[in-house]
Amino acid sequence: MGISRADLTAEFFLHEEHRIRWAAHRDAVERRGWTVRAVRRTGAVEEVFCAVVDGTHAFTLADNILTGNCHHNYVAEESYDGMDLLVTRKGAIRAGEGELGIIPGSMGTASYIVRGLGSTASFRSASHGAGRRMSRAAAKRRFTEADLAEQTRGVECRKDAGVVDEIPAAYKPIEQVIDRQRDLVEVVARLRQVVCVKG
């Protein structure tokens, strides 16, 4: 995967020094046709944006925001009003009081790091993402690769027909989805989409 200078805008860069370096080398020759065939150790040290904490699957973002893996399809034994229940979170995350979670938008829109408010009305749960506004089949009928390229402009990601069913317009507006669950979570950080890797 490569990030091409020509595809980037100044807003892409989180660090001022990186923005300045990019601006100074804008006219550098692009090597779009190149293919990575091998990766070797060079001893070079680069600045990174997050660090994994051993054993916990947690990592920190800029400003020391601690976050981590966030499951959204599982069953857990939990107690409510003295009753021991099996809570199934299928397309939902746990939002216990003070617990951190991730609520993503789509390939082209923002993601949110949130902190649960522990609402028992939702069995301490919140949404696991913006959620679909149309099926994968409907998205494929309605949108083209060109629409996908347009809606993911500035994001380094696949833009081919194979992922048109995940086009941003196939999902609900993440800002609205977050707004409508203010009683379940508080926003810790809004993350701007830069790279999206499909597994």
Ligand SMILES: Nc1nc2c(ncn2[C@@H]2O[C@H](COP(=O)(O)O)[C@@H](O)[C@H]2O)c(=O)[nH]1
């Ligand atoms: N940041 C991204 N968010 C995405 C992507 N594909 C989907 N989504 C959002 O997450 C939920 C859950 O997705 P799922 O594929 O696990 O069902 C979904 O409702 C979207 O709001 C993505 O590529 N990047």
Ligand SMILES: [Mn+2]
């Ligand atoms: Mn997806």
